[in-house]
Structures are given as C-alpha cells and as structure tokens.
Amino acid sequence: MEHARPLPSYLVQRFHGWKATAYTENQAWYRRLATDGQHPRAMIISCCDSRVHVTSIFGADQGEFFIHRNIANLVPAYCPDGAQHGTSAAVEYAVMALKVAHVIVLGHSNCGGVQGCLDMCSGHAPDLEAESSFVGRWMDILRPGYERVREIKDEAEQRRALEKESVVVSLENLMTFPFVAEAVKDGSLTIHGLWHEIGSGDLEQFSAAQKEFIPL
Template sequence: MTIAQPLPSYLVQRYHGWKATAYQENKTWYRRLASEGQRPRAMVISCCDSRVHVTSIFGADQGEFFIHRNIANLVPPYEPDGDHHGTSAAVEYAVTVLKVAHLIVLGHSQCGGVQGCIDMCKGKAPELEAKESFVGRWMDILRPKFDSVADIEDATQQARSFEHQAVLASLDNLMTFPFVADAVADGSLTLHGLWTDIGEGGLEYYDPDAGRFIAV
C-alpha cells in the first residue's frame, strides 16, 4: 500500500508547458546532457529556502551547477563516524568524482534556520532544544559561532552577521575534509563564500584579505 497521490493539476499543467516550450527548444542539449553525463563547473551549497533561486541568480543552464541544499547552507565538519552524511556525501561526489573547479557556499537574508539558531542560543526555542528536533540538532553545527554575534544589539544586524557566520563556518568545515584540502592545495579547487539579499537582489562575497563580505 502507498500513500503517494497524483500530482496537483497546476504542477501537471506547468510540466506540459515546460515540455512544449523550454524543453522543445533545447531538446538537443537535454539529450546531450543525458548521453554524455554531467560536467558541472561548480558546486553550490545553498539553503533550502524557496526564495533562494540559485540558477536564476547566476543565469545558469542545466548541467552548469551541482547543487546541494540544506537548512541554513551548512557544511558539517569531516566526521566519517558522525551523523551528518547527506551534505558530506554531496561534497565528496562533487570534488572527487565530478572534479568541480569551484565550491560555493551561498547564504541569504532572512534565513529561518539561522534565526532559529539565534533563538535557541538565547533560550527562546525550547522546541529546537529537544533531542528529537532534526532542525535543532542540525543547527548545532552553527551554534559555536554565536559568541561572535552575541553582543550585537540590533536584531536585524545580528541576524545578518550570523548569516555571514554560517557561510564562514561552512567554509572552515569544508577544509577539514582531506580531499577538499588537497584539491585546494594543488589549485584544482577554489572555495567561495557568498551571501544574497533576497529583497534587494544584492550579492556579497567574502574577501579574506579584508576579513569581511563585500558587495559584488
């Protein structure tokens, strides 16, 4: 027995619209992707947030990005015996099999996961503290970074700074993976930290020399 149901009619209509237009106009390209396999130039680790449209931001076509999404665009540290294998598996595949040249961590404004971590750190989210909270245990990855923003009084600025910290924490954790560190060392892989403002359409990148995020 299964509880799966047919697609809602509006999604079926959208699919048929895509098949008749975008697919039909690029059929050769889709068939080439299918027969030759994927060769993405970059991996993007972004948040699950539906407002973050990775391919639209960069005008990317199918086959350009290997995309992994999770709550608050986090990468856990390298822990072969740990519990967070979904993201780690995606990173391993991108770096060791697909040989991507760039690995981008993309954070964003008004991130619910980051705000949840702030609330948890302030003792305002007992539901996230519960052992059975998947979101809470995932946000434990970011929790150690809260001290860096704890003294910021303005809530909006605190959230934005912590969103930046989520990107930096992920970049730091990426370098704990031996195959990532080796690829960075030999120059075959570069890491990038980005943050996008949903409402304004802004994009910032982390500049290690300046020690801060700078508008693109």
C-alpha cells in the same frame, strides 16, 4: 506505497507547458546532457529557502551547477562516523567524482534557519533544543558562529551577522575535509563564500584578506 498521491494539477500543467516549450526548443541539448553525463564547473551549497533561486542568480543552464541545498546552507565538519551525512556525501561526490573547480557556499537574508539558531542559542526555542529536533541538531553546526555574534545588541544586525557566519562556518568546515584541503592546496579547487540580499538582489563576497563580506 498507499500514501502516495497524484501530483497536484497545477504542477502537471506546468510540466506539460515546459515539455511543449523549453524542452522542445532545446531538445538536442537535453539529449546531449542525458548521453554525455554531467560536467558541472561548480558546486553550490545553498539554503532550502524557496526564495533563493540559484540558477537564476547566475543565469545558469542545466548541467552547469551541482547544487546541494539544506537548512541555512551549512556544511558540517568532517566526521566519518558511519552515520548518514547527506551534505558531506554531496561534497565528496562533487570534489572526488565530478572534479568541480569551485565550491560556493551561498547564504541569504531573512534566513529562517539562522533565526531558529538565534532563538535556540538564546534560550527562546525549547522545541529546537530537544534532542529529537532534526533542525535543532543541524543548527548546532552554527553555534561557533553564534558565539562570534552573541554580543551584538541590535536584533536585525545580529541576524544578518549570523547569516554571514553561516557561510564562514561552512567554509571553515569545508577545509576539515582532507580531500577538499588537498585540492585547495594543489590549486585544482577554490572555495568561495557569498551572501545574497533577497529584497535588493545584491550579492556580497567573503574576502579572506579583509575578513568581511564586500559587495560584488
């Protein structure tokens, strides 16, 4: 493929630094991961946002989490229509093949995807409304959440509310997958919703009983 180029030098240097330190110091562990396969205890569905460092937040080691990232940490509703569904495939693999015990949806503050959904749904982002916009059509998943927060007048409060709705909508959609619903029903799987405040480092958990997010 003629358009592929060599890796930027700073990334090459970082790789060699990692190989000489972290890898060398834990070589036996990496070899075990390679030979024994992966056995993650949880799947985490988080945003692509580079500021959300999932493994650091939970102090996780390699092999502990099965991580899937997409714009605004969304899970679409179950739709086996023969099209390509990356997030749905990841959920299926985590639950059916890896047998994870937990699926965690992790939202966050200052989410650009959520802001895009707000702009689109309020008529201020015609580029996202275009049928050819991958981001716009992906953010259509969050429209039910927008309907629940559209009457909030304060812009910052509305965005934060929709960021949390991105988690709730995803939890609702997870339960439309028959194999997820069955695993939750028989107790082999639990689903969880979290929202992370990047600036303060705080984490909030969705309470089904209280129908709101509460600090951890």
